[in-house]
Amino acid sequence: MKKLELALTQAWQKNSPMLKLLSPLSALYGGISQYRKSLYLTHKKQSYHAPVPVLVIGNITVGGSGKTPLIIALVKYLQTKSISVGVISRGYGRKQSTPAVVRADSTPQAVGDEPCLIVGETGVPMAVGANRGQAIELLLQHYPDLQLIISDDGLQHYALHRDAEWIVVDGVRGFGNGKLFPQGFLREPLSRLDGAMVVYHDARTHLYDDTAMTMQLVPSTPIPLLGGDKSLPPQQVYAVSGIGYPDRFFQTLADLHFTVVKKPFGDHHDFTLDDLVSLSDLPIVTTSKDAVKLRTLAKQTSHSIFENVWVLPVQAVLSEGVYDKMDELLLELGIN
Numbered sequence: 001m002k003k004l005e006l007a008l009t010q011a012w013q014k015n016s017p018m019l020k021l022l023s024p025l026s027a028l029y030g031g032i033s034q035y036r037k038s039l040y041l042t043h044k045k046q047s048y049h050a051p052v053p054v055l056v057i058g059n060i061t062v063g064g065s066g067k068t069p070l071i072i073a074l075v076k077y078l079q080t081k082s083i084s085v086g087v088i089s090r091g092y093g094r095k096q097s098t099p100a101v102v103r104a105d106s107t108p109q110a111v112g113d114e115p116c117l118i119v120g121e122t123g124v125p126m127a128v129g130a131n132r133g134q135a136i137e138l139l140l141q142h143y144p145d146l147q148l149i150i151s152d153d154g155l156q157h158y159a160l161h162r163d164a165e166w167i168v169v170d171g172v173r174g175f176g177n178g179k180l181f182p183q184g185f186l187r188e189p190l191s192r193l194d195g196a197m198v199v200y201h202d203a204r205t206h207l208y209d210d211t212a213m214t215m216q217l218v219p220s221t222p223i224p225l226l227g228g229d230k231s232l233p234p235q236q237v238y239a240v241s242g243i244g245y246p247d248r249f250f251q252t253l254a255d256l257h258f259t260v261v262k263k264p265f266g267d268h269h270d271f272t273l274d275d276l277v278s279l280s281d282l283p284i285v286t287t288s289k290d291a292v293k294l295r296t297l298a299k300q301t302s303h304s305i306f307e308n309v310w311v312l313p314v315q316a317v318l319s320e321g322v323y324d325k326m327d328e329l330l331l332e333l334g335i336n
Contacts, residue, residue: 005266009063012176012185013247019183026183033156033180033188040158047161048133051140053148053333056165058155060192061175062185063244063267065168066201068114068289069316070215071152075122077323083335084145088135089115089152091128093268099129099138108293113268114152116292132160147335156187164329167193171214172202173245199322202248213321217314219252222285225294225309232310234258238279240286240309242269242293249287253312258285271297276305284309 011019039045057074059065071087078085091100091112100106102115104123111128119126125143129135132154140146154160155167177184199213222232234257241249242265253260261282265275271293276284284305286294291311298306330336 003266006264008182009185009244009246009264009266015177019177019179022183023179026180029182030180030189037156037158045159047159048136049161050133050136050149052146053163053335054136054151054160055148055329056151056154056157056160056162057168058151058153058165059168059170060155060186060188060190061170061173062181062187064248065170065173065245066215066217066316067168068117068152069217069314070168070199070201070318071150072118072121073215073316073318074150074322074326075118075124077318077326078148079122079124081330083330084143084147086125086127086139086143086146086149087115087118087152088126088132088139088149088154089118089128090130090132090154090157091115093270094128097130099127099131099134101138101142102126102128107296109296113289113292117289118152120292132157148330148333163333164197166197166199166213168199168201168215169193170202170245171200172248197325212319213325214319215322216317217248217252218317219256219312219314222310222312225286225291225306225311226298232283232285236261236282237310238263238282238284240276240279240284240290241265242271242290243267243287249312252314253285269293273297273301273303273305276309277303280305280308285312286310288313 040047057067057071059067075085094112095109100111102111102119106116108116115126115128125139127135127139136149175186180186199215201215224230236259239250239253239260240263244267246264250260250262288311
């Protein structure tokens with residue numbers, strides 16, 4: 001399944017003519033998605049209404065758009081304003097199905113890689129679960145004073161009522177061929193953006209427009225996976241990634257003057273030692289999200305290969321327009 005996912009991702013990136021063969025499946029996907037959505041819009045199915053305001057941050061595309069770094073940046077901003085914020089997520093890739101609170105020592109297998117990264121970066125109260133309502137209830141049991149809950153993804157999860165939603169759009173990747181999954185990488189048609197609050201990722205020309213809602217991912221120097229003060233100067237490296245849009249990671253390393261040997265895996269890939277042991281002749285550089293799983297694997301195996309693994313940290317830099325919109329939202333929701 002992971003190999004099929006990777007092949008499909010590569011076909012999207014190349015806009016392969018073979019994608020036209022998937023048109024019937026895209027039509028079926030769109031029909032089913034619209035039908036499920038209509039059940040909630042017509043109240044034939046009831047959405048869960050949380051007792052505190054919910055902001056959903058998601059996207060209409062399959063794969064990475066930058067929403068996790070955005071959420072981390074927003075959580076840190078809200079924390080500086082002494083807003084009691086919590087986060088929920090499906091916890092993609094976790095082994096358990098029941099809702100769980102994410103702790104500082106939680107493993108990716110138990111809660112998912114992105115929740116581990118979010119909590120590790122911010123210390124925010126967080127819960128995961130396929131049923132977002134149950135995740136919220138569990139989170140509020142442990143943190144009853146929360147003023148705002150951010151849902152990491154869940155834009156298409158209409159079983160969850162939301163007080164506001166922000167859609168992250170990758171300004172570089174765009175919308176590909178504009179087709180629905182699997183012929184293209186759209187989860188919903190482009191009309192979903194009409195009237196929506198959109199944060200544009202990598203929209204460089206608009207970053208300094210005070211009214212625009214834009215973000216940039218700014219990398220820093222690679223750091224050793226296992227800690228320490230070693231440095232990695234630009235050289236030839238293996239770029240190992242299990243993210244939705246690996247080309248951005250590869251290009252970032254190239255912009256930092258590294259010579260990149262690409263080693264992409266499927267999104268949320270569950271790394272094993274076999275994925276790495278043959279890569280001992282060059283330094284290995286990976287993403288912060290993948291590092292969460294690789295650190296766990298390093299503890300389990302104690303293999304020397306991990307001494308040759310480096311992590312490229314990135315930080316979301318947000319335009320003033322994003323912070324202004326967040327302040328406006330807090331005012332609308334009566335949160336102070």
